[in-house]
Amino acid sequence: MGLDCRALRRDFPLLENRGIVYLDNAASTLKPSPVVEAMVSFTHDTYANVHRGVYELSLKASRLYEEAHEVVAGFIGAESWEEIVFTRNTSESIQLAAMLLYWNGYIGRGDEVVVTEADHHSNLLPWVRVAEKAGARLKLVPVNSRGIPEWRALASMISERTRVVAFGHASNVTGYINPVKSISKIAREHGAMVVVDGAQSVPHMPINVADLGVDFLAFSGHKMLGPTGIGVLYARRDLAEKLDPPLGAGGTVRRVRLKGGRVSIEWDSMPWKLESGTPPIIEAVGLMEAVRYLEKIGMENVRSHEASLTEKALTLLSGIEEVEILGPENAEERLGVVSFSIRGLNPDAAGYALSRMGIAVRTGLHCAHILHDRLGHPEGSIRASFYIYNCVEDVELLARAVEEVARKYAGKTAGPAG
Numbered sequence: 001m002g003l004d005c006r007a008l009r010r011d012f013p014l015l016e017n018r019g020i021v022y023l024d025n026a027a028s029t030l031k032p033s034p035v036v037e038a039m040v041s042f043t044h045d046t047y048a049n050v051h052r053g054v055y056e057l058s059l060k061a062s063r064l065y066e067e068a069h070e071v072v073a074g075f076i077g078a079e080s081w082e083e084i085v086f087t088r089n090t091s092e093s094i095q096l097a098a099m100l101l102y103w104n105g106y107i108g109r110g111d112e113v114v115v116t117e118a119d120h121h122s123n124l125l126p127w128v129r130v131a132e133k134a135g136a137r138l139k140l141v142p143v144n145s146r147g148i149p150e151w152r153a154l155a156s157m158i159s160e161r162t163r164v165v166a167f168g169h170a171s172n173v174t175g176y177i178n179p180v181k182s183i184s185k186i187a188r189e190h191g192a193m194v195v196v197d198g199a200q201s202v203p204h205m206p207i208n209v210a211d212l213g214v215d216f217l218a219f220s221g222h223k224m225l226g227p228t229g230i231g232v233l234y235a236r237r238d239l240a241e242k243l244d245p246p247l248g249a250g251g252t253v254r255r256v257r258l259k260g261g262r263v264s265i266e267w268d269s270m271p272w273k274l275e276s277g278t279p280p281i282i283e284a285v286g287l288m289e290a291v292r293y294l295e296k297i298g299m300e301n302v303r304s305h306e307a308s309l310t311e312k313a314l315t316l317l318s319g320i321e322e323v324e325i326l327g328p329e330n331a332e333e334r335l336g337v338v339s340f341s342i343r344g345l346n347p348d349a350a351g352y353a354l355s356r357m358g359i360a361v362r363t364g365l366h367c368a369h370i371l372h373d374r375l376g377h378p379e380g381s382i383r384a385s386f387y388i389y390n391c392v393e394d395v396e397l398l399a400r401a402v403e404e405v406a407r408k409y410a411g412k413t414a415g416p417a418g
């Protein structure tokens with residue numbers, strides 16, 4: 001059936017209003033009118049705090065908030081809506097997973113945590129911190145010259161002391177899609193937990209957590225047509241049920257009592273025990289609408305549309321002499337992310353020049369400093385990333401603009417003024 005990017009663009013007034021070529025979707029996506037309208041109408045008609053009142057409005061809002069968990073659970077193939085925890089974003093979701101495991105004594109002195117050199121800081125720094133606190137050892141799966149983790153090394157790195165294998169499903173720099181299922185299998189065989197950063201995969205391809213065999217999966221609403229301020233942590237039910245929450249607060253407990261001078265806490269069930277304080281209610285309504293919007297298009301269609309844009313971008317950009325493309329050569333191995341450099345031109349200077357031509361790309365180190373160092377680009381890269389409302393013309397405009405910038409500025413130390 002495919003995807004009609006031109007028709008979809010009508011739902012994104014910003015594209016029309018600003019007339020830009022928006023290619024920074026790995027950072028955040030634009031919001032379609034139905035998502036904005038759902039949040040506005042909920043705010044005007046139904047808004048109240050959730051799980052805190054028995055008046056009609058609060059009950060309605062609570063029901064919708066629960067429904068948002070159900071819709072998200074269905075989207076990623078979770079067994080139950082109780083496995084869906086709403087957080088602020090991917091970063092907070094991964095930190096929550098790391099704190100949960102540390103807090104509950106799952107990671108201790110002498111244990112090991114495995115991450116990769118390709119990981120975004122959001123999936124590196126929480127594990128660095130937890131390993132430091134616990135006295136555990138952090139091991140990094142090395143990357144090859146294209147920035148692809150050398151997963152063959154995992155067999156010799158993993159041991160009976162490995163408690164966690166945590167990694168990004170798809171790289172936000174190279175777009176490379178890691179073989180989650182086979183990595184999960186190896187981790188499981190060694191009794192290790194699997195934590196997956198799905199920030200770049202969940203918005204762009206069909207996902208089924210049961211099939212992937214992961215224990216935790218983190219992703220952000222704002223990268224999949226939803227609002228900012230809401231993220232998701234999928235937590236496998238039988239595991240999560242056993243874990244005490246690291247963040248106690250209103251909304252996380254069933255009953256608190258003073259017993260013999262001590263405060264005794266009876267935690268609420270999943271997911272409420274992990275959602276501390278007033279949750280992102282309006283944002284949950286927006287995310288639910290975003291998921292429905294994507295489901296209507298079909299995630300297979302999203303994936304294949306982006307694959308064709310990526311292939312086109314790789315073909316056109318690799319034809320420009322000054323351009324060096326990072327990551328796998330084969331479009332099938334990556335999601336809709338193409339990072340590159342223009343020889344002799346600082347990435348930020350290139351970004352400014354492209355912006356003047358109406359093209360929005362991300363430049364810099366993309367929160368993946370180690371990966372850029374490994375790729376021999378410590379100054380960073382230029383990243384174009386695609387979504388459903390990008391059409392082939394956007395890729396052609398990008399390639400033409402990159403060529404012009406390269407010819408005009410590459411090799412001239414000054415570059416364009418910012």
Ligand SMILES: Cc1ncc(COP(=O)(O)O)c(C=O)c1O
Pocket residue numbers: 026027089090091092120122123168170171172197199200220
């Ligand atoms: C792979 C990856 N992980 C984590 C994040 C962090 O997402 P957020 O800023 O929504 O927490 C990003 C954002 O760019 C990302 O690309």
